[in-house]
Amino acid sequence: MSTPQAPFTAPTPPAPGVPPQLNFLNVLQRMLSVSDKVSDLIFSPGRPPQVELLGELRPVPVPGLEKLLPAHTAGLAKIIIGNHQTAGENLEKLGSADLSFSAPGFARFRVNIFMQRGTHAIVMRVIPNRPPQWSDYNLPPVLKEIVGLKNGVVLVTGPTGSGKSTTLAAVIDLINETKAYHIVTIEDPIEFLHPHKNSTVHQRELHSDTPSFALALRAALRQAPKVILVGEMRDRETIEVALEAAETGHLVLSTLHTIDAAKTVDRIIGVFPKNEEQSVRTRLSQSFRFIVSQRLLPRADRQGRIGAIEILKSTARTREYMEYGEREGKSLTDAMEQGDLEGMQTFDGVLERYVREGLVKREDATAYATNPGNFLLRLSDMGAAGGAHTRPPAGNNGDTMLDMIE
Numbered sequence: 001m002s003t004p005q006a007p008f009t010a011p012t013p014p015a016p017g018v019p020p021q022l023n024f025l026n027v028l029q030r031m032l033s034v035s036d037k038v039s040d041l042i043f044s045p046g047r048p049p050q051v052e053l054l055g056e057l058r059p060v061p062v063p064g065l066e067k068l069l070p071a072h073t074a075g076l077a078k079i080i081i082g083n084h085q086t087a088g089e090n091l092e093k094l095g096s097a098d099l100s101f102s103a104p105g106f107a108r109f110r111v112n113i114f115m116q117r118g119t120h121a122i123v124m125r126v127i128p129n130r131p132p133q134w135s136d137y138n139l140p141p142v143l144k145e146i147v148g149l150k151n152g153v154v155l156v157t158g159p160t161g162s163g164k165s166t167t168l169a170a171v172i173d174l175i176n177e178t179k180a181y182h183i184v185t186i187e188d189p190i191e192f193l194h195p196h197k198n199s200t201v202h203q204r205e206l207h208s209d210t211p212s213f214a215l216a217l218r219a220a221l222r223q224a225p226k227v228i229l230v231g232e233m234r235d236r237e238t239i240e241v242a243l244e245a246a247e248t249g250h251l252v253l254s255t256l257h258t259i260d261a262a263k264t265v266d267r268i269i270g271v272f273p274k275n276e277e278q279s280v281r282t283r284l285s286q287s288f289r290f291i292v293s294q295r296l297l298p299r300a301d302r303q304g305r306i307g308a309i310e311i312l313k314s315t316a317r318t319r320e321y322m323e324y325g326e327r328e329g330k331s332l333t334d335a336m337e338q339g340d341l342e343g344m345q346t347f348d349g350v351l352e353r354y355v356r357e358g359l360v361k362r363e364d365a366t367a368y369a370t371n372p373g374n375f376l377l378r379l380s381d382m383g384a385a386g387g388a389h390t391r392p393p394a395g396n397n398g399d400t401m402l403d404m405i406e
Contacts, residue, residue: 024079028103031060032126037304039161041109041124045070045117054304055296070119077113077120086207091115100127100189100205110191131192132170139167140309142343143292146253147174150226152289152314153246155233157258162294163307164255165191165231171253172229176201181226186216188231199227206231217241221248230254236271246287260347260370261291261312262332265322285323289314295347297368300361308350308368313342333370348375355379 031041031051040052045068048059065072080101081087087097096114101124103109109124134144146154154171156164169192175181181199188206195201202223210216213230214237220228221244233239233254242252258264265284272280293310312318318335326332336344347370354360362379369375 024076025103027062027065029106030062032107034058034060038126040126041122043068043073043076043122043124045073045119045121054302055298073120073122076122080111080113080122084208087113090207098188098206100191108191108193110189125191127191131173131194132166134170134174137166137170137307139170140311140343140345142311142313143167143171143290144174145343146171146251146290147178149251149289151246151249151251153242153252153254153284153287154290154292155254155256155264155288156292156294157256157260157264158294159257159259162296164294167292167294168229168253168255169194172201172227175199175227179226182224183227183229184220184223184225185229186210186213186220186231187229188213213238214241217245221245221250225250227251227253232256233268239268239271243283243287247283258293260293261310261336262326264291264293265332281323281325285319288322293347295368297351297360297364300359300364306354306359308347308354309345310336310347310350311344312336313339313344315339315342346370348378351375352378356382 027049028041031049032038034051035053038051038053042050042052042057044050047068048066049062049068050057050059052058077091081091081097081099084099087099091097091113096112099111099113101109101111108127108129110127111125112123114121156167158164172183172185172194175183176194176197176199179199183194183199183201185194185201185203186206187203190203190205194203202225204210204216206213206216210219213232213234217228217230217238218241221241228242228245228250230238230242230252231254233242233256242254246252256264256267258267268284269277269280291312293312295308296305297308298304299306312332312335315335317339318332321330321332321335333346336346337349347368351360351365351369352375355362355365356379362382366372366375
């Protein structure tokens with residue numbers, strides 16, 4: 001902004017008649033004005049306000065806030081929490097709190113406030129004003145099949161910030177547009193607001209609308225939804241109820257913080273006691289429809305990030321490997337590498353294509369590859385530099401999941 005904004009000073013009361021949020025909103029506006037690609041705002045004692053832009057932190061000059069004090073971040077936390085009683089209690093008892101925050105007129109945020117070294121720190125994930133739409137991203141066409149599913153489990157996995165929530169929101173929006181369904185989402189907190197279109201969408205927020213994912217999921221079974229979105233499968237009870245919902249005719253969409261499809265299966269099975277492993281393997285193999293894993297890595301031109309997506313699809317072969325376990329030559333990775341006709345793909349296969357098309361640098365792709373040694377062997381025909389046979393990006397190729405938000 002060209003006009004200097006009044007600095008926010010937490011301990012100082014506002015002038016008579018001025019809402020306490022006013023100066024804070026000015027700070028938010030200044031930070032968001034850096035770029036329309038800002039993904040996160042970070043407030044940490046000892047640092048100026050910072051934004052995350054294309055995967056890197058940048059300080060934002062705000063007069064009077066060249067260096068945040070503990071009193072500043074404590075005051076900001078108090079404004080954000082407001083009358084959200086549960087968030088305040090969680091921060092006091094557990095040391096962190098998740099909640100949503102709206103800056104009227106220009107932005108919504110998913111916020112985590114946490115204690116560190118006895119002081120408050122705040123991370124605010126920027127949420128677009130409208131939900132992601134399928135046309136916004138060049139997602140693999142096979143994923144459109146999710147919209148036509150009548151039941152089963154679809155999992156989107158990946159590290160924090162890899163675009164899991166965005167992908168699921170785009171799927172929900174497409175279902176909302178094309179199907180006359182009842183959709184129930186259970187989120188912590190609610191991120192994208194889905195208006196009613198052809199479908200009716202009810203969004204429930206953890207703590208304010210329900211005490212836990214598992215309880216809300218059990219309740220959803222009595223609410224006659226066709227589609228249930230569970231923000232995250234965090235524990236055994238939630239996973240068990242999700243499988244039950246899928247087995248009783250619901251389409252369940254959810255996320256897990258796992259790095260690839262094979263690790264996702266291991267994670268789910270590992271939550272249950274050893275004596276239940278075979279039963280869980282059987283149930284999961286029969287219930288899963290897609291496991292979609294995502295990673296974001298820098299583009300070769302450094303003008304943003306590009307998404308690499310691994311896709312495991314339910315087929316006779318993948319169900320067998322999941323139910324009876326992987327063996328030499330019969331792994332889920334083998335099935336994905338050989339399942340391109342069914343729309344499956346592995347991270348390393350996608351990354352190889354990106355390098356050959358000049359969309360991603362070899363060293364970046366290697367750092368994100370599942371098996372770096374084998375990945376480099378796949379590129380051995382390109383020479384040591386890896387640039388002799390690459391060509392510069394053309395057109396909009398590679399904008400697969402540019403600037404996706406979790």
